[in-house]
Amino acid sequence: MGLRTIEELCAELEAKRKSALEGGGKEAVDKQKAKGKGTARERLAQLLDPGSFVEIDEFVTHRCHNFGLEEKKPLGDGVVTGWGAIDGRKVFVYSQDFTVFGGSLGEKHADKICKVMDMAMQTGCPVIGLNDSGGARIQEALDAMNGYGKIFKRNTMASGVIPQFSVILGPTAGGAVYSPALTDYIFMVDGESVMHITGPEVIKAVTGEAITSEELGGAKAHNTMSGVAHFEAKDEAEAFAQVRKVLSYLPLNNLDDAPFKPGNDSPDRADPALRTIVPVNPNKGYDVHEVLTKILDDGEFTEVQAGWAKNIVIGYGRIGGRSVGIVANNADVLAGCLDIDASDKASRFVRHCDAFNLPIVTFVDVPGYLPGADQEHNGIIRQGAKLLYAYSEASVPMVTVVMRKAYGGAYIAMGSKSLGADVVLAWPQAEIAVLGAEGAARIVFKKEIDGATDPGTKMNEKIDEYREAFANPYRAAERGYVDEVIMPEETRKAVYIALEVTESKRETRPAKKHGVIPH
Ligand code: HXC
Numbered sequence: 001m002g003l004r005t006i007e008e009l010c011a012e013l014e015a016k017r018k019s020a021l022e023g024g025g026k027e028a029v030d031k032q033k034a035k036g037k038g039t040a041r042e043r044l045a046q047l048l049d050p051g052s053f054v055e056i057d058e059f060v061t062h063r064c065h066n067f068g069l070e071e072k073k074p075l076g077d078g079v080v081t082g083w084g085a086i087d088g089r090k091v092f093v094y095s096q097d098f099t100v101f102g103g104s105l106g107e108k109h110a111d112k113i114c115k116v117m118d119m120a121m122q123t124g125c126p127v128i129g130l131n132d133s134g135g136a137r138i139q140e141a142l143d144a145m146n147g148y149g150k151i152f153k154r155n156t157m158a159s160g161v162i163p164q165f166s167v168i169l170g171p172t173a174g175g176a177v178y179s180p181a182l183t184d185y186i187f188m189v190d191g192e193s194v195m196h197i198t199g200p201e202v203i204k205a206v207t208g209e210a211i212t213s214e215e216l217g218g219a220k221a222h223n224t225m226s227g228v229a230h231f232e233a234k235d236e237a238e239a240f241a242q243v244r245k246v247l248s249y250l251p252l253n254n255l256d257d258a259p260f261k262p263g264n265d266s267p268d269r270a271d272p273a274l275r276t277i278v279p280v281n282p283n284k285g286y287d288v289h290e291v292l293t294k295i296l297d298d299g300e301f302t303e304v305q306a307g308w309a310k311n312i313v314i315g316y317g318r319i320g321g322r323s324v325g326i327v328a329n330n331a332d333v334l335a336g337c338l339d340i341d342a343s344d345k346a347s348r349f350v351r352h353c354d355a356f357n358l359p360i361v362t363f364v365d366v367p368g369y370l371p372g373a374d375q376e377h378n379g380i381i382r383q384g385a386k387l388l389y390a391y392s393e394a395s396v397p398m399v400t401v402v403m404r405k406a407y408g409g410a411y412i413a414m415g416s417k418s419l420g421a422d423v424v425l426a427w428p429q430a431e432i433a434v435l436g437a438e439g440a441a442r443i444v445f446k447k448e449i450d451g452a453t454d455p456g457t458k459m460n461e462k463i464d465e466y467r468e469a470f471a472n473p474y475r476a477a478e479r480g481y482v483d484e485v486i487m488p489e490e491t492r493k494a495v496y497i498a499l500e501v502t503e504s505k506r507e508t509r510p511a512k513k514h515g516v517i518p519h
Contacts, residue, residue, distance in 0.1 A: 110147025
């Protein structure tokens with residue numbers, strides 16, 4: 001046959017490229033589209049800066065010889081991998097192709113994902129995975145399972161080194177859920193994404209419980225009930241916009257700084273509304289988001305896990321152009337108390353910020369831990385301890401603003417001076433005490449109240465006495481537990497100055513392999 005011409009060789013490459021682009025074929029692509037879903041490559045084009053995607057491993061195929069799979073060897077093996085840019089910053093990506101064997105993960109499919117993860121680690125860049133998969137490729141059996149194990153190991157090694165995001169764009173069943181669960185964030189699309197370990201049929205067979213796939217593991221379920229997901233989007237485009245937004249606050253890796261984005265919002269801006277948003281009466285609720293938007297640059301707050309454990313609010317913003325992580329009690333929900341889910345939610349976020357060099361600004365208005373046998377029996381002791389652990393371990397700059405209540409153990413847990421806050425600010429209505437005035441008066445003056453001719457009047461007297469003496473920021477300021485008592489409207493400027501002065505903070509930790517965080 002002799003040597004082929006360059007034209008013939010190029011035509012062969014062209015044909016292979018065309019074949020790779022076909023994925024699972026027209027019929028499967030039409031089926032995908034009919035569900036309102038994008039194809040793997042369309043999704044990457046939508047996520048990344050226009051024209052920035054570079055694909056690798058386009059011609060990889062599986063090497064399975066079971067159940068007739070040897071007759072079907074689609075190029076790319078059901079996952080599109082490579083790199084591209086988001087706001088001009090390099091990211092590595094993979095996008096599972098449901099049109100090829102249902103996006104199921106076999107040996108080579110896993111190898112492709114591992115390759116981009118390794119490149120991301122070597123170059124210090126985020127990894128974004130677009131997941132749309134029926135789980136372990138059943139025909140490949142143990143090789144598929146081994147592939148998952150290799151990804152889990154890499155997810156864990158990359159944790160805290162590079163940001164890892166998982167966008168769920170279809171079913172993720174069985175093993176497919178655990179790689180996302182090991183990444184920083186899970187983004188889900190309403191009516192499209194589903195995550196579960198065992199599906200409705202298995203549940204029905206084992207427990208008799210009838211539940212739909214959507215109710216069991218849809219975006220709503222994981223964004224409001226389980227806390228598994230972090231962002232809920234109405235469609236794929238919104239999920240990609242969320243990914244891009246979140247990434248804008250983060251450095252590319254743990255040795256990098258977050259992008260600095262100075263705008264036109266002066267750090268000196270004083271908003272008089274802050275005097276009235278938080279009522280002086282400790283029994284009155286308010287929406288803490290209003291406080292946050294008054295303080296952050298351009299009123300912009302990007303919330304994480306907005307639908308779950310709403311008694312605590314976490315998310316990103318900027319102050320004077322610097323990215324910060326925000327943790328805030330929300331008095332509107334359960335009076336802003338700490339419970340199992342709130343502790344879980346906030347502690348993971350504190351560790352995330354610490355890993356990626358983001359200063360943490362904590363807004364405190366906390367009456368204590370949620371009482372109840374349910375909380376105790378489900379482990380509020382160990383779950384609550386996570387928050388103490390996370391703040392104590394963090395070495396990034398930490399600024400805490402005590403807006404109103406800061407009682408007892410919950411006061412200590414919410415980024416107190418003793419756990420390592422660098423600058424603690426308090427508002428004039430702050431009540432930093434071991435208990436609320438009412439509870440404290442009942443205990444300390446019990447005998448006096450019980451022995452009084454009019455116990456009700458006596459009790460009110462004693463509550464006032466206690467409040468006058470302790471329910472203020474000045475006892476804590478006398479001891480230096482609070483660095484400065486400020487007017488509410490001075491908060492933005494004071495936090496900005498605190499962040500500026502602590503920017504060069506360096507803290508060392510005792511040498512150890514790792515701690516044993518309570519779980
Ligand atoms: C091989 C698979 C597959 C899989 C789907 N397909 N899942 N092939 N291995 N895991 C194939 C189907 O055979 C079908 O091929 C095509 O993908 C599309 O699937 P459909 O079922 O037609 O699509 P749909 O109706 O949308 O249902 C999607 C689905 C369902 C819900 C994901 O396919 C499903 O339940 N799949 C199996 C899920 C599962 O049990 N996975 C294994 C989990 S065990 P054709 O040729 O007909 O188009 C696991 C353990 C790992 O993951 C543990 C690691 C530690």
